[in-house]
Amino acid sequence: MLEPRLIQLLAGQTPWVAHPGASAGAPSLLLPGSFNPLHQGHLEMARYAERRWGESPAFELSVVNVDKPRLTTEEIERRLQQFRRRTVFVTAAPTFVEKAVLFPGVRFLVGADTIARAGDVRYYGGDALALQNAIARLAGAGCRFVVFARSVAGRLLHLENLDLPDRLRDLCEQTSPGDFQVDVSSTELRNGRSPQEDSDGPAEA
Numbered sequence: 001m002l003e004p005r006l007i008q009l010l011a012g013q014t015p016w017v018a019h020p021g022a023s024a025g026a027p028s029l030l031l032p033g034s035f036n037p038l039h040q041g042h043l044e045m046a047r048y049a050e051r052r053w054g055e056s057p058a059f060e061l062s063v064v065n066v067d068k069p070r071l072t073t074e075e076i077e078r079r080l081q082q083f084r085r086r087t088v089f090v091t092a093a094p095t096f097v098e099k100a101v102l103f104p105g106v107r108f109l110v111g112a113d114t115i116a117r118a119g120d121v122r123y124y125g126g127d128a129l130a131l132q133n134a135i136a137r138l139a140g141a142g143c144r145f146v147v148f149a150r151s152v153a154g155r156l157l158h159l160e161n162l163d164l165p166d167r168l169r170d171l172c173e174q175t176s177p178g179d180f181q182v183d184v185s186s187t188e189l190r191n192g193r194s195p196q197e198d199s200d201g202p203a204e205a
Contacts, residue, residue: 005017006019006073006076006090009063009090009091009092010063010073010092012092015091015092015093015102016089016090016091016093016102017089017090017091018058018087018088018089018090019080019083019087019088019089019090020085020087020088026103026106027057027058027087027089027103027106028053028055028105028106028107029049029053029055029056029057029058029106029107029109029146030057030058030059030060030089030099030103030106030107030108030109031045031046031049031057031058031059031060031108031109032059032060032061032062032096032099032108032110033059033060033061034061034065034068035059035061035079035082035083036079037079037082038059038079038082038083042059045057045109045148046059046086046109048148048175049109049146056086056087057109058086058087058088058089059083059086059087059088059089060088060089060090060091060093060099061076061079061080061088061089061090061091062090062091062092062093062094062099063076063090063091063092064092064093064094065094066094066095066123076090089102089103095134095205096108096118096134096138096143096205097134097137097138097205100137100138100141100143101141103143104141104142104143105141105142105143106143107143107144107145107146107173108143108144108145108146109146109148110145110146110147110148111147111148111150111157112147112148112149112150112157112158112159112162113150113152113157115145115147115159115162115164115168115172116157116162116163116164118134118168118205119131119135119162119163119164119165119168119169119205123205131165131205132165132167134205135165135167135168135171135205136167138168138171138205139167139170139171143171144171144172144173145171145172145173146172146173146175147159147172147173147174147175148175149174149175149176158174159172159174160174168205
């Protein structure tokens with residue numbers, strides 16, 4: 001049975017729920033994703049952050065996605081069971097701007113392919129002003145992105161070779177491709193495909 005706090009979230013009565021503990025304060029490091037399934041790449045990103053900042057990042061699971069169906073209660077429970085003792089913030093915030101409203105000042109841990117999509121005007125219906133407004137709101141909330149190198153379709157993506165708006169690039173911190181690289185995604189694991197073909201996470205800012 002879905003716990004009462006999650007029922008309140010689904011009913012729009014609370015902005016987020018910290019799982020498993022209700023006492024968790026707002027995070028300073030946040031790793032968003034669909035986590036279907038949680039995989040080694042996610043855990044290695046978390047461990048990198050622990051080494052670099054000396055604290056464990058929280059994970060964030062949105063029950064609403066930009067381009068996927070809303071999660072059912074059964075699916076929310078199934079995905080949360082993967083995390084054991086790690087803190088997961090369950091939200092109804094599919095975009096980075098919405099997440100920034102909930103968690104101002106947070107550092108988002110993301111793959112290079114995710115930040116590339118967040119800076120692509122196509123994900124805003126071709127509206128360049130909407131893209132710039134989204135970036136301005138992220139900056140105004142004091143949020144930043146820690147960008148992890150990612151191999152996609154045989155190409156290594158990292159902050160230096162992405163075509164990003166300058167204002168978004170200014171909000172990003174690059175991890176060294178030689179130090180850390182994400183080569184697996186949840187979609188690949190579900191489909192039994194090789195790494196380097198797909199991605200997780202929000203599709204727009």
